[in-house]
Amino acid sequence: MAKDQLMDLEKALELYEPVLGFEVHVELSTQTKMFSAAPNPAAMDEAAIEPNTCITPLCLGLPGSLPVVNRTAVEYSISLGLALGCDIAPVSRFARKNYFYPDLAKNYQISQYDEPIAFEGSVSVEMDDGTLVEVPIERAHMEEDAGKLTHVGGATGRIQGAEYSLVDYNRAGVPLVEIVTKPIEGMEGRAGELGRAYVSTIRDIVRNLGISHARMERGNLRCDANVSLRPRGESAYGTRTETKNVNSFRSIERAVLYEIRRQAAILADGGTITQETRHWHEDTGVTSPGRPKSDADDYRYFPEPDLLPVEASAEWVATLKAALPESPVLMRRRLRAEWGFSDVDFQAIVNAGLITEVKATIDAGVEAPAARKWWMGEISRIANDRDVEPSSLVSPDEIKALQSLVDQGTLTDKLAREVLLGMIDGEGTPEEIVAARGLEVVSDDGALMAAIDEALAADPDVLDKIREGKVQAAGAIIGAVMKAMKGQADAARVRELIIERAGAS
Amino acid sequence: MSDITALSASELAESLASGDLSSAEITQAYLDRMEATESIVGSFLARSETALDTAQHSDARWKKGEARSPLEGVPVAIKDVLCTTDMVTTAGSRILEGWIPPYDATVVRKLREAGLVPLGKTNMDEFAMGSSTEHSGYHVTKNPWDLSRAPGGSGGGSAAAVAARQAPVAIGSDTGGSIRQPAAFTGTVGVKPTYGGVSRYGVIALASSLDQVGPVSRTVRDSALIHDVIGGHDPHDSTSIPIPWASMTEAADAGARAADLAGLRVGVVKQLVTEGIQSGVKQRFDEALELMAAHGAEIIEVDAPHCEYAVAAYYLVLPAEASSNLAKFDSVRFGLRVTPEGNPTVEDVMAATRDQGFGDEVKRRIILGTYALSAGYYDAYYGSAQKVRTLIQRDFAQAFDKVDVLVSPSAPTTAFPLGAKLDDPLAMWAGDLTTIPVNLAGIPGMSLPMGLDPEDGLPVGLQLMAPTYEDARLYKAGATLERLFFERDGYLVSSRAPEVV
Amino acid sequence: MSEMTPDAVRHLAGLARIALSDDEVARLAGELGAIVEAVEAVQSVATEDVPPTSHPVPLGNVLRDDVVGQTLTTEEALAGAPDHDGTRFRVTAILGEEQ
């Protein structure tokens, strides 16, 4: 394949304005598929499922099979529509999109056409520098996924040159919501960044709603990026390409920038852009031409006669709206202000995916710094060691109980970490573990003083040094006392007592 | 015991309940009759190999007092459009030759659960596209009344089997008249229930918004018995109506007991009694109206002006939906695969399979339907046809404001000779004029025999129509009429069918 | 495409994925021309103000609870397949791309 000519990004942006559009497919994590009672692989560990086991007659398009709409999938779709700021259609309709392809069992996809369930919305997307960009949403519609093809023979599982292909229909019928943006203008040099930020915002939204696992690498979330260039000073949009198979946030950014540079080179050379599907190649970082748009794209949509319209009553929508969680972008901005963390600390929590846990712990009554410290520190460390989700180890209420003991002076931080381990291993409540392991801090000043005097006897110069103002000299004595107390002493109190002793004699 | 096959399903049910007959005896009598007549009539595409076993099972249940329904042990023939796990299911198409579905249609499941004994799968026009059963991918079915004539279609196999006493009752499917027109041609009773009254799950779809499964029998009461078994809500079919239905059998019994038709307002749809009607059909229809009037019915002429556009609308809606429904026959998961010479791609394989596996009528309708849905033509064709449905529904709604039932001849002619219309699709389609509006509107319709044509001696069918949900009205009025015809003629038309052998 | 030319029929056959022979194309072009003319009658009464009917008996929301039901085994799924590898359906090389 001939290498594409690419123009410098800066030069390209001088000559042309990029116009973007995104189509994001979200696989919903309902228990069953969109139109059949087959188990939904998108809600399971897909790698562990044998081919053609999550199937009913409908998934195979067997003669006589019929679809029935999954209520929960509709509710998830409405919730997503609301979270995208869309209007919810009081009546929406399924339609058949007709085309032949071996992964499409019925050779039509049940989708929505001119009457989608959600339309006209807007999503706040946070850019790297913290500014917000409003991305206009045209529609979000319900549809079903297709099966999976494996190409055998020929090079590296590619369709070209394959001898034959194998079809697994487990994924056929998985509920999808397709979110389509309106054309996005004015992003200029941030066009790629916006693509990445937009799709990651969609990921956060659907995870926050609990309606999709949204693992991009597994195809729970898929993005097609539309890019066109408009010569400066003109008003009509240019011809667009649709880049598919962009499977990570970073590749969305790269693919958008690549298309801007590729198209700019063609246009500047007097060429024209072919309206086509293009494929992103993660390994080489280029897009390659796919199928041009043609007469074969006559999908012959018509209302699905096997299904009745979906009626979303005002009450139903209101109930779902009331249950909607706060948008992740807005929640993050609010929490950052409320918690008072540094940008670095806050971003670390976001990146660790622990916002929900930290928030719940603070809501349970733990001070923000302590909540952050627990989740980002010891809990994450243990979770990492054991290869489990941090949230599966301990609950915010348990953290609260543990931290209360620290706040009361019953436990030092070090002892508390030991107690945490006991809690995770199911030894009981923090109090029970403290009692069982005898971990309580020694708060009897008499006992502490005896230990201090014993340590001073071995190192009598210390008191003089303290009196001369070299307070740090107390460190050696503190260390000795803590050792003698097996760590079950409050170091700060020991220090106070040493200084007291120096003053008194 | 050739007499057994002359008994109605109701009579068989009585004999089974009283112990006078066993299901094994009945089933054997039908198998014998099939053996003797099938090579002549050709009603079946597949025969059950387990019918006698099933019958013996039913007999054991009767003995233990565990009969599951009044029809426990009564044989039934099933149109090949319904999925059966124990018999090949092809919808009359070569593209499905040898296919055994992994699931039963809901209707088949209900028949089994009620203890009926499936005898076999009946012949039909390929994918139910046709009005003569000549478009079957396998063989021609002959009309038992005259072996040179067609039994009607698409359900010619079910109607011929019941008329030829190869089965006491049968299941059909009706998209534009495929139960009622064959019933009329063979002197049997056939009912298309209200759309959504009987589950379509496991019924190989022709036109999803028109298809409906229903009974074929020799008496109105027998159809009612079957209707009660197969009808009712099915959560596997989204278009299935979730309401409790009245007992059709009770309605039929009430009708049979009724002294006359007093108070019944009968509407004659002007547009369905056209000039093209065969004179003998017209004569029997006029006599039927006189008989009804003489027994207290009020005959009112009503207008349904948009029925004039019904055939045109039907031949847009049906091909459009069918073109999509039949896309699944692509050689990947089931059915025929034809691999052309050279290095074919899967696209080539699909296209070759569909060319070879589908018959001419199916291809004709798929291409027409593809056209009706294609970009730039949707509004003019499919969209306009859907609007005509609205207009026809309104016509019927207005008519039913004035009358309780509507009547027309079931078909404009008696059974036509085999081959007569095979090369003229438009002529074949025009014969469905009387039955099509019922499917477009979704209302229930029944065909019952109203005599024999005085010229050709062939059965003539009367079509009764009722408003949506009012299927019971058909059975009540139908049962009364059946008795009045019997009292007038001294016989039931079905009992006059020739011996065939 | 308002004329049912052989090219129009060929295009439709492509969409419907049927490898019609030239004879079939020629015959269908003739037949379908007459048929299309006949069915065009619907346009004369299908005016703006008439709503379309896609379901003869309109029902409200028909929705299913999100509960797993009966599934097919792989053996049942593959039983009718023209070709398979034991767990998946096998097809010859694919020319086109997904949509």
Ligand SMILES: [Mg+2]
């Ligand atoms: Mg798309």
Ligand SMILES: [Zn+2]
């Ligand atoms: Zn989509």
